[in-house]
Amino acid sequence: MHVRMFDLRVKDPNLRKDLKMSFKNILDHGIFFFGPELYKFEKKMTKHLNMKYAVGVASGSSALYLALKSLGIKKGDEVLTTPFSWIITSNAIVECGAKPVFVDIGDDYNINANLIESKITKKTKAIVPMHWGGHLCNMEKISKIAKKYNLYIVEDAAQAFGGKFKNKFAGNYSHIAAFSMNPMKCLNGFGEGGLVVTNNKKLYDKVKILRYAGTTSDPKKLITNNCVEVSLNHKMDTINAAMLLVSYKYFKKKISKLRNIREFYDKHLDKTVITQKIRKFETPGMYAYPIQVNNRDKIKSFLQRKAIETKIWNDPLISKAPAYKKYYKKDTPNALRILRKTLNIPFHEKLTIQELHYVVENINFSIRKFAK
Numbered sequence: 159m160h161v162r163m164f165d166l167r168v169k170d171p172n173l174r175k176d177l178k179m180s181f182k183n184i185l186d187h188g189i190f191f192f193g194p195e196l197y198k199f200e201k202k203m204t205k206h207l208n209m210k211y212a213v214g215v216a217s218g219s220s221a222l223y224l225a226l227k228s229l230g231i232k233k234g235d236e237v238l239t240t241p242f243s244w245i246i247t248s249n250a251i252v253e254c255g256a257k258p259v260f261v262d263i264g265d266d267y268n269i270n271a272n273l274i275e276s277k278i279t280k281k282t283k284a285i286v287p288m289h290w291g292g293h294l295c296n297m298e299k300i301s302k303i304a305k306k307y308n309l310y311i312v313e314d315a316a317q318a319f320g321g322k323f324k325n326k327f328a329g330n331y332s333h334i335a336a337f338s339m340n341p342m343k344c345l346n347g348f349g350e351g352g353l354v355v356t357n358n359k360k361l362y363d364k365v366k367i368l369r370y371a372g373t374t375s376d377p378k379k380l381i382t383n384n385c386v387e388v389s390l391n392h393k394m395d396t397i398n399a400a401m402l403l404v405s406y407k408y409f410k411k412k413i414s415k416l417r418n419i420r421e422f423y424d425k426h427l428d429k430t431v432i433t434q435k436i437r438k439f440e441t442p443g444m445y446a447y448p449i450q451v452n453n454r455d456k457i458k459s460f461l462q463r464k465a466i467e468t469k470i471w472n473d474p475l476i477s478k479a480p481a482y483k484k485y486y487k488k489d490t491p492n493a494l495r496i497l498r499k500t501l502n503i504p505f506h507e508k509l510t511i512q513e514l515h516y517v518v519e520n521i522n523f524s525i526r527k528f529a530k
């Protein structure tokens with residue numbers, strides 16, 4: 159048996175049919191940029207997330223970068239964030255010219271809100287919390303701090319589409335938030351894709367301009383060089399928006415399968431395995447199932463021999479990546495500790511019950527053999 163970490167093949171015959179149809183529609187109308195499907199998708203997203211504005215963009219990277227840009231984050235500014243994330247969380251900050259300041263994480267993999275205040279300086283402009291694996295950061299505490307020091311919050315919600323705390327979706331806890339909709343994400347596209355959401359009309363207008371080379375052109379009427387702020391092309395293709403609309407149709411079904419898989423792991427994995435702690439009143443986004451184990455690398459090799467794919471993510475910590483040498487400080491020990499122990503195990507909606515039993519049996523066996 160070969161168990162994949164992700165399985166991005168499209169097997170569902172109805173989904174295949176719907177995707178082909180959406181592609182055919184676009185070939186027929188020929189509006190490859192700013193087509194009707196893009197606006198329909200944006201509208202659907204505002205409704206789903208209960209937010210006023212959404213802007214479809216080329217990727218989650220574009221979304222986070224444009225969100226920060228729209229707030230005027232620039233050279234000389236400091237932005238607080240986590241070192242335990244995909245590199246883009248910080249690259250977006252640095253691409254704006256600002257300096258990322260790393261705050262250690264808590265045992266739940268997210269930025270430790272209790273450590274944020276100690277890192278605030280006169281230059282601090284914003285906080286970028288990232289909801290790791292779809293599990294929401296302590297946004298109540300982070301919001302209080304942001305208010306007290308007059309800071310912006312930009313949620314890196316790339317992994318958290320559908321995640322909720324007290325019935326409020328990820329994306330609702332900040333001035334502006336960014337989602338990724340690449341093929342691995344919960345609401346997955348079939349190519350690159352991202353979304354910026356906000357309730358602030360000024361930020362919304364700014365992001366729309368920034369996504370379109372910084373021009374005020376109205377794509378429906380006229381394309382002009384009326385560039386009011388230098389920017390590049392960050393548009394979402396109509397085809398990706400159309401395919402995301404199809405994906406959205408199947409989203410509930412996918413999430414419910416992932417929820418069952420999560421429950422299965424919770425119930426059957428050896429009780430010494432440390433899993434991500436989910437807070438009361440939280441429905442996490444279903445992006446990952448990380449486990450913390452002793453002797454992680456031996457367990458990974460054992461599982462590999464059993465043809466079970468696993469992944470180590472966020473290695474090295476962003477602050478230890480070669481391009482970040484000048485920002486590194488030895489003050490994120492928990493992130494280092496968790497990185498060393500964490501393994502991401504197969505987590506996708508196509509896992510069969512046989513595969514799940516096989517994964518659990520082998521993880522539990524390897525823990526008895528190597529981790530105790």
Ligand SMILES: Cc1ncc(COP(=O)(O)O)c(C=O)c1O
Nearest residue numbers: 217218219244246247316338340
């Ligand atoms: C935390 C985080 N931020 C940003 C991104 C960037 O998204 P994209 O790959 O769509 O550019 C990702 C993608 O994996 C991510 O996980």
